[in-house]
Amino acid sequence: MESPTKLAWVDATAGLAGDMLLAALLDAGAPLAEVVSAAEAVVPGAVRLSRTEVTRAGLRASKVDVEPLVEDPPHRTWRSIRAAIEGAELPEPVRDSSLRVFARLARAEGRVHGIAPDDVHFHEVGAWDSIADVVGVCAALHALGVGRLTVSAVALGSGRVRTAHGEIPVPVPAVLELATGWQVLAGGDGELATPTGMALVTALAAECGELPPMRVEASGVGAGTKDTPGRPNVVRVVVGTAARDDAGTEVVLEANVDDLDPRVWPGVLTSLLAAGASDAWLVPILMKKGRPAHTLCVLAPAGRADELRELVFQETSTIGVRESDVRKTALxxxxxxxxxxxxxxxxxxxxxxxxxxxxxxxxxxxxxxxxxxxxxxxxxxxxxxxxxxxxxxxxxxxxxxxx
Missing domain, CATH: 3.10.20.300 (mk0293 like domain)
Structure with a gap:
């Protein structure tokens, strides 16, 4: 059994989409059968996945084709997608990662359109093929034993693009919302990064930066649909073992709360873990004047601290969060x-x-x-x-x- 402690780096300097990332992971050695099994568990009988080899600007790459087996797949809300993933028979890490990706995407789309995340209709993202991309990427990372993901600066593109809402600028609003806090560049003309691709890396990656120190064990190249002369339309993935001193610093967020209905706490902890917290827990305490209370503790990867801090404010009644850097050593x-x-x-x-x-x-x-x-x-x-x-x-x- 592969250990889920390998490091993978995503080169998204030419753009990023869910099917491109999935193809790169398959090219790096993830078994197609496990990806198909995971997608089938969530959307049974709805899609067929196949992998072929293509060239993009003269560079060999793998391409994943997702063929819908149902006509006119319905638009889906985050609520219905969540129910489908939670009800599927998936390995726990695959289920948790898939939920984290869609939760992040729902929050971004909800902010862009001014509606609650549960009520977001994903349009093309809700189609079965895009659900298969998200679940497939999470299953591929799990199959490769990847426990830590990092990503390069992401090329978002430039210009304008037509959507169901009309002509809008590139990067499109959802991509720009998802890119908050991450390194980006234009990278070329047109829409180079999709909301699904951005949600995958920003929900699953620990940080954004250059290729980290590692012992390379595999690499893969995933192709986009277009073949642009002079600019290979590909995503690359490098998989290896991280240097021992590359474990990274994490952040502990803490808040003392004495006025929250205790029935709310299980949902708070679940939300924090789904949003990317390494761990979250409660400590019973006594505050001034002997009032019983809890300290909410959140262990956050450095790249997720801002998002998780904001979630603490949203989900609890606290008016302040303290934090400290820690270094984690994990088996x-x-x-x-x-x-x-x-x-x-x-x-x-x-x-x-x-x-x-x-x-x-x-x-x-x-x-x-x-x-x-x-x-x-x-x-x-x-x-x-x-x-x-x-x-x-x-x-x-x-x-x-x-x-």
């Missing part, structure tokens, strides 16, 4: 399937260089199997632990190779 992680009660569930394995430190069944998988089999969660949990031990997933053991 590598991998997910391994074990057989339990005639089905499979995932065990999260924490390891250091392949030496297992901890192995814990994924609780959501345990709860799912318990519901499907009609047995107590405790019984499934005990069976999963026993299956993990039987498969050698114990402290001091070796992480099994993918096979």
């Amino acid at each position: 590598e992680r991998a997910w391994v399937k074990v057989a339990v009660l005639g089905t499979h569930l995932l065990v999260k394995v924490a390891h250091r260089g392949g030496l297992i430190m901890q192995a814990t069944p994924e609780f959501e998988d345990v709860a799912r199997v318990a519901g499907e089999q009609g047995v107590p969660v405790r019984a499934v949990l005990e069976a999963a632990v026993a299956a993990a031990v039987a498969d050698g997933l114990v402290a001091g053991g070796q992480l099994p190779r993918s096979g």
Whole structure:
């Protein structure tokens, strides 16, 4: 099993779209079968994905074609897309990443059009093929074992473009909203970056910058539809192992809150995690005059601190957020399937260089199997632990190779 701790860098200096990024990840070695399986889980029977090799300005590249299998796919709201992803049988990291991308896109579109994110109609983004692009990219990153994504400055384009709302300037409003806080350049004429592409990298990437220090293990080139003479219309991806000192600084955001209905807190934590927080938790405290309260703590990648700080203000009643820089040292992680009660569930394995430190069944998988089999969660949990031990997933053991 590949460890999800590899580093990937996206070269978007020629532009960026969801299908281009997906093609680049497939070109770098992500298995098409896993991408197809993930898309089929969310939009069953709606699309067919295929991969071909093309040239763009003389440069070889992979191209992904998404063929709709349904006529006139309906426009979708963020609410309906969220329900489809949450109800799909996907690995937890793929589900969480997909939700994070669409949540970011919904907030951007909602701000542009002045409506609530849940009520956003995505138009072309709501079509099945674009949903397949987002879920496919998240599945491809998971299959490659990518735990940290970074991106170059993004070429947005210039000029004007016709849309369902009429002729508008490039970059289009949603792309410009999504680009806030990220390095961009014009890069050429026309619309070079799509909202889907921008949402993917700004929701999933830890930071924006030049190619980071790494040991390169694979690279891939994904093609756009147009073949522009003199300017290869491609996205490149470089996958490798990060230098040990490239772990990066994270930020802890904290806020003391004593006047929020406690029933709201689970939704607050879920929203923060969906928006890209590395972790989020509550600490019970006593404030002045003995008032019971909570400290909300959010561990945020440096590139997400501004967005998560704003979300704390939106989702809670706090009037101030304090923050401090921290440096996180984390064990590598991998997910391994074990057989339990005639089905499979995932065990999260924490390891250091392949030496297992901890192995814990994924609780959501345990709860799912318990519901499907009609047995107590405790019984499934005990069976999963026993299956993990039987498969050698114990402290001091070796992480099994993918096979």
